[in-house]
């Protein structure tokens with residue numbers, strides 16, 4: 001195995017980490033040399049600042065030199081260094097292809113005490129594609145690094161998925177307590193949405209025509225003496241089943257709109273479609289309001 005303490009085994013990082021004006025080289029664990037600037041490292045990290053200020057530390061990292069520049073061998077690989085140093089340069093923040101890389105860069109920024117970088121990473125996480133594509137994993141990362149805002153936002157987005165969302169290696173670092181709180185949050189949101197559905201159903205159940213021959217529902221709406229026609233009750237029940245799966249108004253709208261198989265008499269059938277349409281529109285808003293009132297408990 002090649003040793004990265006030897007200049008003969010390393011390669012150079014591409015632009016923008018190849019500046020001839022650099023005054024230090026950071027050597028990654030996979031043997032890539034990043035030419036960089038002490039002042040930028042010092043300004044962003046108290047750890048680097050004291051390292052460069054202390055005469056004894058200076059002598060240590062000056063032991064290894066390349067092209068006249070001191071070489072500092074770090075534990076991070078070139079992917080992490082590219083991401084981390086990208087935040088310290090004046091132009092443009094880096095992008096991350098995976099949440100795993102984002103997580104490793106955050107961990108490194110934390111290790112070096114780079115508060116501004118951590119703040120920028122948190123903002124980036126809030127606006128990242130990962131929020132939509134893998135909110136469960138984002139929730140785990142946010143809890144791991146104690147980022148309340150992304151944790152709350154990601155928890156809410158997990159409601160669009162089944163609680164058993166796709167596995168991510170990011171879950172390995174999250175505490176069991178934080179995942180438990182997510183389950184409790186899901187349950188509370190389901191309950192709140194079901195309550196909103198029942199309330200709306202009671203308020204909006206259709207009044208049948210005198211000639212209607214549809215059966216009355218054998219079960220009244222829960223907690224009420226109101227009798228409704230069986231087709232309306234079936235409709236509400238079908239939506240109830242879906243609410244345990246998807247919990248945002250938009251998704252419920254899609255599900256409910258597909259329920260067009262109305263087992264109603266000829267007097268009710270046409271009216272039923274109008275009832276469904278209006279009901280779904282209202283339900284979308286009611287569910288969103290009901291869910292927004294539930295707050296996940298965040299404890300770090």
Ligand SMILES: [Zn+2]
Pocket residue numbers: 208209212213214264265266267268269
């Ligand atoms: Zn009828």
